[in-house]
Amino acid sequence: MKTWWILLLITAHADGKITVQSEDRFDYKPSCQMAQEARQMYLTAAHEYHKGYICIAEPTYDNS
Numbered sequence: 780m781k782t783w784w785i786l787l788l789i790t791a792h793a794d795g796k797i798t799v800q801s802e803d804r805f806d807y808k809p810s811c812q813m814a815q816e817a818r819q820m821y822l823t824a825a826h827e828y829h830k831g832y833i834c835i836a837e838p839t840y841d842n843s
Contacts, residue, residue, distance in 0.1 A: 780839060780841065781806055782806075782808075782836050782837070782839070783804055783805070783806055783836070783837040784804070784805045784806070784807070784808050784810075784811035784834050784835070784836060784837065785801055785803075785804055785805075785811075785834065785835055785836075785837050786801075786802045786803040786804070786805065786811050786814055786815060786818075786832060786833075786834055787799055787800065787801055787802065787832065787833050787834075787835060788800045788802050788818075788830060788831075788832055789830065789831050789832070789833060790829060790830045791829045791830075792829075802818075802832070804837070805834075808834065808836075811834035812834055814832075814834075815832040815833065815834050818832050819831065819832050
């Protein structure tokens with residue numbers, strides 16, 4: 780069974796709320812990690828320190 784990786788954008792808001800937005804999906808973990816690092820560089824350059832990208836494995840449900 781193939782593992783899928785989801786690239787998420789996490790944003791912390793001034794009122795204490797946290798939002799999570801799915802940005803992309805990859806079938807290879809290193810590809811997700813490279814996308815994460817590249818997109819994070821753009822946020823850092825724009826001084827958006829309240830946002831960050833992470834890669835997580837998509838849950839799989841095996842009913843066998």
